[in-house]
Structures are given as C-alpha cells and as structure tokens.
Amino acid sequence: MHDDIGTWDDDAIDLVREIRESLAALANDADLTCTLMQGCGSMGVECVIGSVVPRDGGKLLILNNGAYGVRMRRSCEAMGVPFVEMLDSEEEAHSPARVEEMLAADPAITHVAAVHCETTTGLVNPIREIGLAVGRQKRRYIVDAISSFGAYSTGQGGVIDFSAGPIDHLIGSSNKCVEGVPGFSFIISRREVMEECAGNARSYAMDLHDQWKGFERHGKFRFTPPTHVLMAFRQALREMHAQGGIPARERRYKENNDTLIAGMRTLGFEPLIPASIQSHIITTFLIPNPSFAFDPFYRGLRQRGYIIYPGKLTHRDTFRIGNIGSIDRSVIEGFLAAVKDFLK
C-alpha cells in the first residue's frame, strides 16, 4: 500500500487487469466478466440493482431475512425500482420452493436478489437451490456474496455455481474473505447479460454497464480508483492463490468456526442459528442470562486484544464473533482463552 501509482498509467492498467482476471478465475466458470466499483459493498449492491433491473417493466423480488435484505429494499425505495419482498424470519433460511411459487404466481418479476451469508445472524441462504428455481422460472438472478465470496466453493456443483443457478451478477467486497482492505466492491457477471443494462442505470457514478465498458475498452476505472486498496487486494489475491485458493480458505474458516462454536459452548454460550444453516464466517451467540452485560464483555475482550461485534437482532439479546481474515485455529484458541479469563 505504500506505492503511489498514476491512475492512468500502465501500472494501474496491469493492476486492474490482474484483479479482474483473478476474480473471474476464482468464480471458476467460463465467460464471466468482472467490474470493480469504488466504495463499500452496499454501493456495489445498489449499483447492480439500479443498473440491471429494467427501467421499463422491471420488477425485483428481494429475499429478505436480515439487515442486508433490508438494505436492498431501501435502495429500491430510494431509486424508485419496483420490487416485492419475500420476508422470512432472521433465524430461518429462505425456502427455494417458496421462491419458485412466488415467481410462478407473479410473471411481472424480472429479477431475484438474494443474500448468501446474512451476517445479521451468520446464516447462509441456499443460493444454489434458489438459483435453480430462478433458472426454471427464467428470471435473472443477483447474489449478494459480499461476506462469503472466497470462503465457499465455486464452479460446477459448488455453492457458488454460476452456470447451475444461473447467477447473473454476484457482488463481493475487497475486505472480506479475499482478505484485502476495505475500499471497493466487485461484481462478477455473466458476460452475455452485461449488454442488457446499457443506458439503464439510475446513477451515473454507480452505472455498472458504463463502468464495465470503461474496463473493457481502456482497462481503466472511469473515475479515480483507490489505488492503494487495489494494490493491497492484488497482494491478497496472490497470497490466497499461494495458500491453495478457495478450497484451502474454506477449510481454514470452517476449522476456525468449528473451534469457536465448540469452545464457546463449553464456556456456556449457545449459537443462535442451527448448525445446518450456520455459516463458517460469523456466528451469533445468545447472551446467556439477563445479568450478562455486553459492554463490559466487549471492553474486557478488547483489552485482551480481540474485537467482537454487537448483535444485530431487535428481538433477542445476542453478540457476534467473526472468524475470517488472516487468522487460524491458534488465534481462535487464544480468543477462547481470553473469554475464559474474562469470565473468571
């Protein structure tokens, strides 16, 4: 991150090319194309929704079982994108059969958007099976994989399977499971659907098609990119490749998460979400009893070198622990020791 490169120079063009190609390769399917978008993940999601749902006759079905589903709804409301919601409990994964019923019942729906890992709770939605339903009903499919891309298997038969779904646009972020730093999102799209959204966007700064065309034609961002963040991300991609790619990362995160949940259980903390839909990225734990206060717990762990997350549910007292990033089982064990020490 210490080099300052010219955004119009060959160095930046090489940087952008390597990142776009590496991301498309990680997605592990032929004929994918990648667009980078400055800003945070929620900008990437809004960019896709605002760019691909047709102005004329488009309608989005939002699958909502958490805060990131709510964000999609708010983006639609602000941009005036017609939508309908399938609202599920925050503790329940979406049912692909119900998605298919909703699509069959409403032919006006043109696009479906789902969140893969809902970090509100840490649950994973069955995006592959939802995709099969969307495919049978011949609609377009958008997947918010911001928190999960890099940690779940891709390609034929994988969790993130572009051709089976088929996923038309998948949104990821620089600072999650690829282990870069925050500053941009990326959109991996099936090349054949990109031309559909020319001139359709509700934003100029976040126009997916225009941004993509800029990359395809000149290899450059249209507007100043966060070059230092891109440099860090390229390095993160190289390290990920050297470490064995997505399969190795998935194994490491699963081991982290298994160690975390087993260890927390022995300390008296139960996970909120059933194991069958629990992600290996972030876990919500129930506050064990009414006298247990989150704030001193947070401060006590922070003092010991660990930052955890507050809960995001309105109806239950919880907290969250993430286990992604450049950490392994020994770090989780150190964390568990810190919890134990605090509880003493």
Added chain:
Amino acid sequence: MHDDIGTWDDDAIDLVREIRESLAALANDADLTCTLMQGCGSMGVECVIGSVVPRDGGKLLILNNGAYGVRMRRSCEAMGVPFVEMLDSEEEAHSPARVEEMLAADPAITHVAAVHCETTTGLVNPIREIGLAVGRQKRRYIVDAISSFGAYSTGQGGVIDFSAGPIDHLIGSSNKCVEGVPGFSFIISRREVMEECAGNARSYAMDLHDQWKGFERHGKFRFTPPTHVLMAFRQALREMHAQGGIPARERRYKENNDTLIAGMRTLGFEPLIPASIQSHIITTFLIPNPSFAFDPFYRGLRQRGYIIYPGKLTHRDTFRIGNIGSIDRSVIEGFLAAVKDFLK
C-alpha cells in the same frame, strides 16, 4: 495504513471525529458540519446532487465548462433530477453576472452547482463571486472543490468563503490537496441546510442526510468505511496542520506552478489558459507543433520518473501537468530538467 482497526470500535470513532472536525476547521467558518462518503469524488458530487435538490419542485442550474460539469449533468440525467445548464467554453471562466441573469429569469431554479477548479483545463471559476450572485438570488449553492480544497484560502474574504457565498455544500476528496490517498470524498455543509434533505435522496447508499445522521448520532459510518485510507488521511491532515495549513500549502503550490509554467515556456510550451484564470493545481499546455507526438513524450518522462496527464480537450492537442502532492520547487526543477533532456 498498516493498522487494521475495527470499524465499530472506539479507534474508528476517534478517527472519524478527528477527520470531520479538522475538515470543518479547515473550511474556517462557524457552524459547518462534515460528512464523509466512501468512494471517489464523483460519487460525492452525485451524492450531494441526488440528496439536496428537492424531489418536489427542485431544479438545478449546472455551470458547465468542462468534463466535471458534464459529469454533474450525467448524474442528473441518470437520477432524473430536473436541471438546466449554463454552458461555457472550456477555455473561459463562468461569468457571475450571467449566472445572476439566469437565476433572475428562471425562478424555478432552486440550486446552483459550480466546479471550482476545472481540471479538464486547469482553469478556476470565480466561485466566490458566483456565490454572491446565488446569495442575492436566494438559491442554494453547491461547489465541487474536489481538486482545489486545501489549496485555496478559506474563511472571510477567502476564495472559499462559506458565509459570503453562501456555499451550502462543498465537496472535496481524500486524494487531492490534503495529500491523502484515494478512497473517499467529504462534504462540508452548513449545518442549517442539512435537515432540509431528510428522506429526499435518490440513492440509499449515497444518501447525504442519512450518512450525516449516522455520524452525528453514533460517530460512525453507516456502511464499512475504508479504514486504511482514513488513517492515511488523518496523518495527512496532521502534516498539513504542522506545515502551516492552507496558507502554506497555497504558497507552495503557487511556487510549484509558477516554476512549472516559466520553465515550460523557456522550453517552448505555452499554457492554454490565461494567467488570470489559471489554477495553481494543474496546467494544460499546447502541443507545440503537429510533429510533436504525446506518446513518446509521456514514455520518455515516465522513464525519467515523472507521470504527466494527457489532454482532455476534444478540439485542441494538449497535455496536462499537475503540481500538487508532497512535492516542492526542487521536484518541479527536476521535472523541467527531464523535459529538457528528453527534447535533446
């Protein structure tokens, strides 16, 4: 940039507070408030336009004499914000008297947006005098100062004078004259106008009011911020302060620019823009003769350690040289020696 901090932690809250307060202090006027927005400068500009021009009865006058005026128009078109343009030649600054005439003739106009330094050419528009006209006509005033904030005097009687104008919203960027790295923009607003735009935005991810409320209430970004870029920016602000603030920076850039223009003249290159409206940020030079090719010139200078910019005009052959960043006269002299060496 090497520290990884939690975006919800006290460290991030302190970081955001110091940056917001320092920026408002640099603007040197009472009762200003500052909003940070992830992404590039053009996102900051679109965020303001889309958030502050009322959905009901709003109309924006865009002062356009270059590529950044065009960007504002494109943002309006994409978002469906009603607008009218005052189009001037790329080589001419806007006339405040003509702005006032346009406002007097069209009472439907509610907001005026101007670009301070049009880096298409390097000219500066008279934003203070335009502001006085806007003030007399009682409209709201938006200034794109992305490339200039930090390099022009602020406060009473200064070039950037919030109360005289009055400027309602000014957009700046992390990677220009404050000398940080790219990754976010900032919007300095008069506090009293912020409440006006509640619930008005055409975007959720780039909703100025919602983002501001998040800072005011919790001291935090609503969505993941580019923490490493923010850390670099805080350091840049501290260095700027230690170096004598905006007045010292203005002097250094002016000296850089004077040295550049005088030196280039002796080497046979004439600036495009008259001295009276030439910024001290970036300068457009005319290609001296039809046999002079830009590409070998660019490559030759790059080889010698200097990156310049291509021209951005359609009707004249030009190139551009910026003189901002952590450089002084000795760097400009080194650059001039490199040009001389190349020409030989």
